[in-house]
């Protein structure tokens with residue numbers, strides 16, 4: 001899979017591409033992340049990438065020509081990160097991870113000229129209801145979420161217990177030491193009894209989801225075991 005990211009600030013992506021899981025995946029050629037500097041497509045003397053908005057008002061708008069030119073050099077579904085987009089989530093990430101190539105435009109200022117959106121953008125996507133100084137961090141977040149779904153980038157089993165992969169929030173995690181400052185790790189996790197551990201983890205996932213994100217349970221099919229555990233949870237919570 002290839003992810004192109006069009007940006008005015010390519011240096012913002014150097015750490016993202018060199019460190020940790022994404023860095024290793026790129027070294028292993030499991031995927032490609034191509035950072036395209038929009039500034040290279042500003043052919044005027046001052047390399048102007050933005051200009052004042054027609055109709056007046058504060059802020060600047062990204063000019064169409066450099067974006068159209070930059071888009072000529074890439075392929076795949078074109079995504080534009082903007083507060084005006086559909087909400088990004090794991091389901092959309094899984095869909096986008098099936099694509100051979102995608103291109104993400106990281107907008108700046110007040111956004112990009114609408115003619116680029118109308119004629120070139122396939123999907124406007126928001127990472128949440130808040131405004132950032134630019135679309136680079138949303139682009140990085142989306143690329144990270146999509147990249148980790150590419151086979152080989154992370155170990156398969158850890159993918160399966162992802163929050164949202166099974167529609168529930170993740171269970172609590174512990175590692176050594178077994179006791180720290182008087183705080184002990186739950187006994188069951190030290191028991192080596194895999195069935196009990198699996199049940200404990202499912203119950204914790206259900207409890208967290210029920211308490212923190214009950215909306216995720218609406219419309220989610222519950223297995224017989226999950227129904228039993230949820231009933232136990234409600235009894236224990238006295239709800």
Ligand SMILES: NC(=O)c1ccc(NCc2cccc(O)c2)nc1
Pocket residue numbers: 081082083084107108109110111112125126127128129130131132133134135138
């Ligand atoms: N919630 C988000 O995904 C998000 C995306 C971008 C962004 N800033 C750049 C920008 C881009 C376009 C219009 C605009 O008003 C601001 N801020 C937040």
